Amino acid sequence: MTDAPLAAPPPDLPGPYRTEARVALQDGARRFAAEQVRPIADEYDPHKREMPRSLIEAMGREGYFGIMVDAEHGGLGLGVFEYTMVAEELARAWMSVASIIARAQGLGTDVAEEDRARELLARSARGEWIGAAGFSEPDAGSDLAAVSTRAELDGDEYVITGEKRWIGNAEAADFIQLLCRTDDPRPGEKRAAGLATVIVEKERGAFPPGLTGTTIDKIGYHGFLTWNLVFDGVRVPAANRVGGKGTAAFRDTQKWLNIARVHTAARAVGLARAAVEDSVLYLQEREQFGHPIADFQALRFMLASMVARVDQARAFYRQVADQLDRGEPCERESAMVKLVATEMAVDVTGDAMQLHGGNGYTTERQVERYWRDARLTTIFEGTSQIQQKIIADSLLPKSSLE
Template sequence: MIPSPVPVVPPPYHSPEREKLQAQARRFAADRVLPIANELDPVKGEIPRSLLAEMAELGYFGITVPAEHGGLGLGAFEYCMVAEELARAWMSVASIIARAQGAGTDVADEARRNDLLRRSARGEWIGAIALSEPDAGSDLAGVATRAERDGDEYVLTGRKRWTGNAKAADFIQVLVRTADPGPDEPRSAGLATLLVEKERDGFPPGITGRPIDKIGYHGFVTWDLEFDGLRVPVANRVGERGFAETQQWLNIARVHTAARAVGLARAAVEDCIVYLQQRVQFDHPIGDFQAVRFKLATMAARVEQARAFYQHVAHLIDLGRPCEREAAMVKLMATEMAAEVTGDGIQLHGGNGYTTEHQVERHWRDARLTTIFEGTSEIQMKIVADRLLPRSPLG
């Protein structure tokens, strides 16, 4: 059971249209996503195709796709707002929508690009992003997967790790090295993104994969991929600015992660509200005890704080403002908050929190990951510090 949300003063970014979209996503998460999560997460099951179809019908794969291409034509704010609601039920469902939203459509041919945008909005173009490698995770400038030009094709050789949804996807967007940097160029020079088109639930010749067994973040399979002579048309090169575009994408991804973290932390708070009224000790519901009440109050306050911050940064993105520092800040603050608040949720459940009988353990497992992917908390600290305090020439 999910308790009714506590009434609050409408935030400055409130509008009737956003309120309607949020209410719809909240109902969908509670009525459709949460029961499926409770059934499939314990057995590491995948999101059913039927649920993806329902999400497509609601427009969740095209929130940021322009209306002329069949999307909702909205911004990062609405995208993150919906993600929070979905993550409250199952984080993987909030994550799968990031693998559409026009991803894998920025090809040179305009007619093809428009067709892919329409497919993305309909949930028929859901992909996977292959950035990290065994020796290039936080240091993406160190990507070593090669793409050698051979006529009208690139030939890919290398290995990618942490590629979620790779086998089930319609495409894999792969960060590769097409050339080595020159002596006066940054290490990221020579990087490009290629679009690998594929059939769902399989890999084309030239790709093999091994599933990575995770402690959480179930709902789709995460893969370790090997590329061995995979041929990709030159026309499938995505964008023109290489690594700079990857960094820009990561800004939105980090705010999206902050929103997912807020959804997970909110889930812990709401679950605790129910549990603290049901669990009786010393002839009282444990929610009567001040130490417990104050812990819950602090948890709820931290969730509200993080939500206000991610909404602000999403608003800046929609205004077109450069906000790499702010995106790193909110990702750092919201995800660390979520890991701590969901941990507090386990504590308030006592011994029952350390079982799989309550949802709070799932919230904690998934929240713990948010401090790692899209750049660890330490990487976010480095980004923020480097923009606040330039290093001295002697440093």
């Protein structure tokens, strides 16, 4: 695989968002991505290998697993803005690395027992409590209220039975956070009634008794494995229920998804930026008809449109991240930025493959990896069509089809 040097970075943070601390964090993440992440991505991704533990430990030392964990518990005590800013830099090198940090940030720590919660927060911040999120099922993806995996209370334990799909990092995780059904909704109640979130604590590299899994072979998004899991009487302490219950559990999930969608937008921007930067280099390197192909106006204009769309999406995700940090409701804005940024990333990485010509359709260049990973961003955390539904529902009366 050709290992072209990284192109010049984009301009520093603009005035409204600029602080010296953010600039330092961004510069550090950019160097980390270039020096430590990309060489591993170039070696591991073609063989669908899981990222090495040494890289995860290095990320822990940088504080990337605790960006949004308060300083009292060993985190950086920062917000969604910094979290997504770092995610863009990491995704520029390998989207999976930008994704693994989402499996900490205090995930799986909201237990009732205070000492236990503090311990888990500190472990999360250090990258020693990294999880997997189990929301989707074979028949419940976008429609999370249709979750059917059961968690039946038996004394002081939940007994979990059901099937979950699209669970990234499940075997390598320290825990799996599951959205389960503890009760059936009563007549007149919303379908989300009876839902709860339960933590299945486990050893890395293994599944507990009663849990089996098979890997899902993907065309991209390598670096960690994605699983289909079957729960057959898995027992966990009742104290492992986190957050609210019923419709409150569903709202907690939706709130988490608002942040996750902005995080996905930032990852999409990182991928698209990578495609632009590699294209800038390639257009100057490749010659045809006695000239660098960068001399041809059609290709110059194509590149100009690509970079304009990347910068537009970056400005949008930063705006929504700032809104989240201010505590403003922005479910619609999170859906919009996820829609805009991910569709942009598919287009821009596809255009980059076109600019690379036949070389773009080989594994000798990283641009095909950017496209494979970008294609997924329009699907997970809610498909583009689900984002359109959220946006439309915020503007129009509820559809009579629901």
